Amino acid sequence: MKEWNRTSVEEFILLGITDLPQLQVFLFITFLMFYLFCFVGNLSIVAVVIVERSLHTPMYFFLGNLSFLDFFYASTTVPKMLAGLLMEDKVISFRGCIAQLHVFHFLGSTEAMLLTSMSYDRYVAICNPLRYHVLMSKATCIQLASACWFIGYFYSLTHTILTSRLPFCRMNRVTHFYCDIKPLLRLACTDTSLNESLVSIVSGFVALATFFFIVISYLFIGTHILNIRSSQGRQKAISTCTSHFTVVLLYYGTAFCTYLRPATLDSLEQDRMTAILFTVITPAMNPFIYALRNIDVKTALQKFFFGERFLKNYFIQL
Template structure:
């Protein structure tokens, strides 16, 4: 990429989270445990959604997609971060940096759209249950998921192209543990304010519009629940939404705090901490959040790990 944009940098150095050796070892062990839990939890949910016939419904199809995204979102950044904590070599090639940025943005933006689709699914299930199997037919469900993936890919590709159209001439130390847009913009040897404005506007509009759709869905859900006379029925209906709401609050809180602020030195320090939450902690917690609040998922997981007979004994 030495031609049109005059890029001379062939590799970047990821400065990581900390330079303190004792803290690096502690963080390596901690993040490795979270990552392994993430792999086990999300792959388990994907497995049971595929293999258990009773989970072949729109709700669990979308949940399987979410777990798939969590697995790959974390795997895009965490292995490189772990190697940086353990080894002195913190280099990443220019092309690997492009790939890492693209896939992180791809999986992250797709997750935003998928959470919106999941809120629509909950709205239909609670507010219009008699038409649920029509409005959330298999074709519709596949369209919702595929449109999320396609839109996320287009968004990510556009942001990646805009970022790497900038020239990178001398500076190559990224103040982060992976290649993200804002720390990369700080290294460009050209005016990056247009890129920063486009990032804030496009990401802000996408984030706030999808969040608004989720809020509207839950306003309708809340209004419907108030009309349910039975407190038990109201609690049962709302319990199907609590897991999704928890994940939404975690994900949108971090997304808004990261991408809707200008790239100052202080904000980049905060972004590293936020990125740990997005890439390490939240993907590991999501399977726990959904399995603890969902009897069907717990039953399917017991069936996979304990076997059919043990599962029946547990239920008895």
Template sequence: MEIGNVTSIEGFILLGITDVPELQILLFMLFLMFYLFNLSGNLCIVLLISIDPSLYKPMYFFLGNLSFLDIFYSTTTVPKMLSGLLIGDKKISIVGCVAQLHFFHFLGSTEALLLTSMSYDRYVAICNPLRYHVLMGKTSCVQLASGCWLIGFLYSLLQTILTFRLPYCNRKQVTHFYCDIKPVIKLACANIKHIKLLVSGIFGLVAVSTFSMIIMSYMYIGSHLLNIRSRQDRWKAFSTCTSHITIVFLYIGTALCMYLGPTTQNSLEQDRMSAILVTVITPAVNPLIYTLRNKEVKKSLQRLLAPRQHCCK
């Protein structure tokens, strides 16, 4: 990708979250804790799904992809933010900024698409169980996941090209703790009205379509559950969806608020707070949400730890 329009400046300065030294140390410790929870929790889920044959199912195949994404999605932004909080390293090169923006949107959009695939998986499992193993076979799951990764990459590549084809002059301070589209294009020394509309339109198309498909899947699931007479069976079927629904509203709901809003100074400040939820907190709590609500994952974890507990006695 050619980025000739930004080579007139050496890089950008990320303003971060706060300039108060005492608060920086506190936030560093807090966010480092969340980041370590993210790494350990999601690595544990990937490991369990990889080695436990009882989890070789479509639902856990997508969950493994989601956990893998959460690790690298956070890693795209959090280490740089922690460096800024601890040692005040706020500079980022042009190449670093391009890479950060691209991988942030690549992994983020892929995660949204995977959440959509997971909603389809739940729809087939509940509404069409007799054909579940046919519709959600190994080949179908790999094709769905591969499609999510490919569409996410192409979407992010387009957004990155649109952002860094703009001319950037002397303004270098990015009102964020990482390079994101809205605060970066705000620094362009050109009329960005049309590019903002185009960027928002592309994001809106992807975000609204994925969110709509998820809502549609759960509308079909809801109508099917109403036909189940047994209250216990109805709750058992619905309980397999609650973790997924929670993540969808935490992740996609926050993203819609961030990227479909105006690019004002106040909105950029709010976006920073929303970004903390999406990049720091949500990836760290995802493993807890899925393991606490999922009996099969908890049993798999117990089987993994049981030999060690036996050896320690």
């Protein structure tokens, strides 16, 4: 961080999503709605997981962590993007840019590890239910979640330090709507091959390793489900995994497309469009993916917002 005085660039200009005025108002309203959904949905899940005792289980402990993370993940980039669309406020200070880069990758890598922990939780619940409460004790869950946040922080810190030490003495126009590693590397006036290799190798290792463990978990889960004779039991096992598997596909599909290919000008343009999915849309959709397919979450949300009397009347009508 002491190397900041080496750069002649004191601020960056985020080019945003589009320069077309006729699209900016439409995109502002659209992305604002998604951000509000993200705000209400994720914080509602965090609240019910804390308040509702029936959700004090390992599965919902990790879901609460994921929702908490998703809200701040979106908040790292979306408010600045909205300001750029509405007020043309596209300037960000050098320190602010580096801080945004660090928080974004910190939360993004933590999410990958949380999704891996959640897949292990589902594996134990389905394949080894008799030992579930022993293997997924409260202490174990806290340790797993803490490890996810801890490793994510130091993974991001590596990229942050290396990027902050680069000299930026040419253009300061970032081809993105937030500060990310690849667009910043193209602006540095020095050889960035080491940084580019680290992005591919380290990010690739984290993404592939966590995805590998998730795939292995689901292979064991799938094998176990095929051996369940009861169709009702098989359906119940599948329903507990569908939401998580959907979120995994959304997350890793966009992550692989963005960080495992070289930073050409064309790829940066594609990354800018792809980033909308995992910074705006996915964090807003995750609460609905989990809530709409999970009766416990739906019941807890209804109880939280409408009270127990509403639930009693609701079930009486059914």
